[in-house]
Amino acid sequence: MPEVLAPGAVIGIIGGGQLGRMTALAAAPLGYRCHIFTPEEDSPASQVAERTTVASYDDEVALSAFAASVDVITYEFENIPVDTVERLSKLAPVRPRPSVLAVSQHRVAEKDFARDAGAGTAPYRHVTSFEQLRKAVEEIGRPAVLKTCRFGYDGKGQVKIAAETDLAEAWESLNTDDAVLEGFVSFEKEISVIVARGLDGTSRAFPVAENHHVDHILSTSTVPAAIAPETEAAARAVSEALAERLDLVGLLAVEMFVTSDGKVLVNEVAPRPHNSGHWTQDGCATSQFEQFVRAVTGLPLGPVDVRFPTVMQNLIGDQVEQWKTIVAEPDAKLHLYGKAEARPGRKMGHVNRIRVS
Numbered sequence: 001m002p003e004v005l006a007p008g009a010v011i012g013i014i015g016g017g018q019l020g021r022m023t024a025l026a027a028a029p030l031g032y033r034c035h036i037f038t039p040e041e042d043s044p045a046s047q048v049a050e051r052t053t054v055a056s057y058d059d060e061v062a063l064s065a066f067a068a069s070v071d072v073i074t075y076e077f078e079n080i081p082v083d084t085v086e087r088l089s090k091l092a093p094v095r096p097r098p099s100v101l102a103v104s105q106h107r108v109a110e111k112d113f114a115r116d117a118g119a120g121t122a123p124y125r126h127v128t129s130f131e132q133l134r135k136a137v138e139e140i141g142r143p144a145v146l147k148t149c150r151f152g153y154d155g156k157g158q159v160k161i162a163a164e165t166d167l168a169e170a171w172e173s174l175n176t177d178d179a180v181l182e183g184f185v186s187f188e189k190e191i192s193v194i195v196a197r198g199l200d201g202t203s204r205a206f207p208v209a210e211n212h213h214v215d216h217i218l219s220t221s222t223v224p225a226a227i228a229p230e231t232e233a234a235a236r237a238v239s240e241a242l243a244e245r246l247d248l249v250g251l252l253a254v255e256m257f258v259t260s261d262g263k264v265l266v267n268e269v270a271p272r273p274h275n276s277g278h279w280t281q282d283g284c285a286t287s288q289f290e291q292f293v294r295a296v297t298g299l300p301l302g303p304v305d306v307r308f309p310t311v312m313q314n315l316i317g318d319q320v321e322q323w324k325t326i327v328a329e330p331d332a333k334l335h336l337y338g339k340a341e342a343r344p345g346r347k348m349g350h351v352n353r354i355r356v357s
């Protein structure tokens, strides 16, 4: 297996969502083909990829055949069993490596990792019983946030522990024995950085995005972020340090809080393209998807300069109907995901509004 995959090589992508779709779209101009592995028929990614295997994530036979048909395997979805990915890595290179997935799948592993890398985090305690929850709340104080360690997204699987919250009820509501209690951070801003690291060990962090959530779902990402240059530099440096420590090949999205005294605390990491990096498609010298393809195929990374100040707005549920007016705006770039049904809370597309002058 040569280090650099030549055009014509096949990138196997586990997961068929919009991140896979936009990765496949970015792979095409570089001459790569994509093979999607997803349990879903007519997925957003399969609509634009050369080939799709529709099978469940635990279908060993289908996974082996998939691995045999590709030159490199990556993923756009992180809740794939690590065992499965370990097995696949014997058949084809998996980038990022399976151990990266293990860190990002568990909130305590993630926080331990960030802390060991010297990054700041909210105070936290691993909680596996009601008794431990009581003790952790005594140590950390209220307000706090109790989260399931696995499978949480868009604010699901978490409950705020306010002054008046009944702890027993909160514990019952999560319905797990693997949770983390985090001190509540009264942050000034939420920001994120997407960092790419290539096969040669070079890391390159994209400029910081400032994120605004509505109902726990990302609503907008704005670049440049309205933060001090030192805060921008610190956020990018910590992200590069995390990528380095993971020996990452691919992308790492790092969600962070900025506190009122300008400190940067790491909240979550995801080893894949990220919603808060979509602005790069129209506002940056290289898009996060092209950078992802470059990293996993061994190409040199592209430049990450901001070309246009950009606001990315998600189109969630029936907001997708706005496509009609968006397509008439001169400096708006529409990206739809090909999902047939606009259910509430479902990410249907996004728009990047660039400031050209």
Ligand SMILES: Nc1ncnc2c1ncn2[C@@H]1O[C@H](COP(=O)(O)OP(=O)(O)O)[C@@H](O)[C@H]1O
Pocket (backbone or CB within 6 Å): 122, 145, 152, 153, 154, 155, 156, 182, 183, 184, 185, 186, 187, 190, 213, 216, 255, 267, 268
């Ligand atoms: N410790 C915390 N302090 C304050 N706000 C938090 C804390 N943890 C999470 N939040 C808020 O909840 C949102 C979702 O939490 P997060 O840990 O990112 O989980 P997910 O994105 O997987 O649902 C964050 O973007 C932030 O707005």
Ligand SMILES: [Mg+2]
Pocket (backbone or CB within 6 Å): 154, 255, 268
């Ligand atoms: Mg998050």
